[in-house]
Amino acid sequence: MPKDPDYFRGRKIRHSIETLEGSLIRKVAETNIGRDDVIALWFGEPNEATPDFIKQAATAALDDNHVFYAQNRGIPALREILSAYVSNLHGRPMDIDRLTVTASGMNAIMLVSEVLIDNGDNMVVVGPVWPNCRQTVQIMGGEARQIALQPDQNGRWQLDMDALFDACDERTRAIFVNSPGNPTGWVMSEAEQRYMLDECKRRGLYVIADEVYVRLAYDVPKAPSFLDFAEADDPLIVINSFSKTWSMTGWRLGWLTHPPALGEVFSVLNEFNIASPTTFVQHAGVAAVRDGEAFVTQMVEEYRRNRDLVFQRLAAMPKVNLYRPEAAFYAFFAVDDMTDSLEYAKHLIATTGVGLAPGRAFGDAGEGWLRLCFASQPALLSQALDRLEPALS
Amino acid sequence: MPKDPDYFRGRKIRHSIETLEGSLIRKVAETNIGRDDVIALWFGEPNEATPDFIKQAATAALDDNHVFYAQNRGIPALREILSAYVSNLHGRPMDIDRLTVTASGMNAIMLVSEVLIDNGDNMVVVGPVWPNCRQTVQIMGGEARQIALQPDQNGRWQLDMDALFDACDERTRAIFVNSPGNPTGWVMSEAEQRYMLDECKRRGLYVIADEVYVRLAYDVPKAPSFLDFAEADDPLIVINSFSKTWSMTGWRLGWLTHPPALGEVFSVLNEFNIASPTTFVQHAGVAAVRDGEAFVTQMVEEYRRNRDLVFQRLAAMPKVNLYRPEAAFYAFFAVDDMTDSLEYAKHLIATTGVGLAPGRAFGDAGEGWLRLCFASQPALLSQALDRLEPALS
Numbered sequence A, B: 001m002p003k004d005p006d007y008f009r010g011r012k013i014r015h016s017i018e019t020l021e022g023s024l025i026r027k028v029a030e031t032n033i034g035r036d037d038v039i040a041l042w043f044g045e046p047n048e049a050t051p052d053f054i055k056q057a058a059t060a061a062l063d064d065n066h067v068f069y070a071q072n073r074g075i076p077a078l079r080e081i082l083s084a085y086v087s088n089l090h091g092r093p094m095d096i097d098r099l100t101v102t103a104s105g106m107n108a109i110m111l112v113s114e115v116l117i118d119n120g121d122n123m124v125v126v127g128p129v130w131p132n133c134r135q136t137v138q139i140m141g142g143e144a145r146q147i148a149l150q151p152d153q154n155g156r157w158q159l160d161m162d163a164l165f166d167a168c169d170e171r172t173r174a175i176f177v178n179s180p181g182n183p184t185g186w187v188m189s190e191a192e193q194r195y196m197l198d199e200c201k202r203r204g205l206y207v208i209a210d211e212v213y214v215r216l217a218y219d220v221p222k223a224p225s226f227l228d229f230a231e232a233d234d235p236l237i238v239i240n241s242f243s244k245t246w247s248m249t250g251w252r253l254g255w256l257t258h259p260p261a262l263g264e265v266f267s268v269l270n271e272f273n274i275a276s277p278t279t280f281v282q283h284a285g286v287a288a289v290r291d292g293e294a295f296v297t298q299m300v301e302e303y304r305r306n307r308d309l310v311f312q313r314l315a316a317m318p319k320v321n322l323y324r325p326e327a328a329f330y331a332f333f334a335v336d337d338m339t340d341s342l343e344y345a346k347h348l349i350a351t352t353g354v355g356l357a358p359g360r361a362f363g364d365a366g367e368g369w370l371r372l373c374f375a376s377q378p379a380l381l382s383q384a385l386d387r388l389e390p391a392l393s
Helices: A007-011 A024-032 A052-063 A076-090 A105-116 A132-139 A161-166 A190-203 A260-273 A279-291 A293-315 A341-352 A378-388 B007-011 B024-032 B052-063 B076-090 B105-116 B132-139 B161-166 B190-203 B260-273 B279-291 B293-315 B341-352 B378-388
Strands: A099-102 A122-127 A143-148 A172-178 A206-210 A236-241 A254-257 A320-322 A330-335 A369-373 B099-102 B122-127 B143-148 B172-178 B206-210 B236-241 B254-257 B320-322 B330-335 B369-373
Touching (some): A076 A099, A105 A132, A105 A172, A105 B260, A132 A143, A293 A330, B076 B099, B105 B132, B105 B172, B105 B236, B105 B260, B161 B190, B293 B330
Parallel strands (some): A172 A206, A206 A236, B172 B206
């Protein structure tokens, strides 16, 4: 029986949880949320609200009383339209049995860790990357091992596939790869994807592909996807989300594409994690997929212009080094002489009123870098860059 | 390296997950959802839609563009009004630091298992009970041990506290208790609650109290709650939900009350499970708490009349044995000669068109019983009872 008087003061929690580090982005942002004088470019979030036609679909679903529990794997109408959408996007038929609706891409990643990670297992993660996938592994008592992309002599991010697989051992369950990448804007080629999947099949590993930015590619119609070529039974689980493609961050809606044999598993896990995502939000999701293409096309064009604006301005600042992002909506840049990106990001908020994400939030390899989200208005971005220029020159 | 050709056909998943049983209620219901000829009394769900004032608040929040990410622990307005509501309900001040908004009571229970259950740990659960709490323990690699309430000579459910604590060992982390109870309608007394909490403090265990039915008590103003007397730093985590009290099942909104020292832990876990619950749903939650008292009062009165109707009718059927439910919205009754409640429930759907939940869904101790949800219209309940009468006589 415990004798420590501090036993119950919140300390009697699992060691894995006790050492779980909250997002450093949140650490910079949370106390500053809602401040009018800050230009907030810290989160991976469009600053334009969800399009009206999606909000109207949610209101209509409320009027129709879609307010009851729904099927564990999502309402049939949403799974059906996702099946058509995914089939069309990747030019291959996607059976509805391979699709499970989730309460966000984040929740989808948590479910994947619940499926794969036993105590002592590990997942090898291509970084620098949005940290949350690593933390779901830790929650399950596993270890996330990050292998960092490295800029080549032109500054373009490169994946060292040998280093990646050298990091695998007998407790490795999966490779986690996010392409297009947050924060790097890195885009994995189809050749790399094919090699990775083949090697994972050979070694008995899953590929967990976070493809939430697949539509946000600026120099090609869409980024390469594992779903362009993978077979249904391949050991591949793809994470997707409504947040970025249809500007629905606060709605909490996403989906998983998985081998058909995992359908029942994800059904049961959805039930015990959340039952099913908010019912009328799923109906709004149907409208997003069905009627959203014009919106997506226009949004990508706007982001492309923002990308060019931000890249040109940042590249001209003497202390800044960056590669032109090929996809997603981030400028990830190195700053000369910056040794502590968290402190530096806080300092920038205090001195310039511009909120950026510290590179260290994306793993040790991100130290020395900052991330700016350019899913914003050009005028606001210009103002932010004006404010940053003296500090970064 | 694995050689089994079936290796990737969905089998390479954690053993804990492979053996995770989906809800037997869902097994009865899912293929029959939407059938017009079935009177569906299987789920724990009001059949009246969410009140208009709450739906209107959601629409207004959409119009106000509350569609972005929110704070990990919930929007301040919701935590503040919950603080006032909980303080008022229990007659004790409830600091906002002890409240974390969650994406449903279900998700809250999952977060609790993530905090407490390491591989090989166990939780002792008072049953028969809604099974989902047990499954979250299994997902984390732990064991849920169910100690069954037993009907006394009058049919009233009784908790054997000695048996409960005898089931604890050095790997026990918590007692999970749901009072008012689903499916039993059992109401734990304050004396029992005080004994349980004291004994848990002595033994170094948490009490996890699922109090989602605390407002739905029929013979007293409200059911006893651990929050009526517990101190802030006691090892107590209370689960709550908007689903039952404000008829918001499909919305996925709930909250946790916990020692202040666990605030940061739940903040981080919310982030890595779902970021935060749907933002405009949280705004609707503010309206529910602020303006919902008249609705709750009227709803409880309607459920009380339904309770009386269903109890009188069922008690008069020769094959049926039940105790008058004191709270929650279920009639949980034993059927003479029924040996397989799952098959019997399926048989009832086929022969009578009435959908009930099989008792075995609530643990082995529930075998031989059926659950009828009376959160419905009296006319529909009468019709269902008319149809059931020949089978149960």
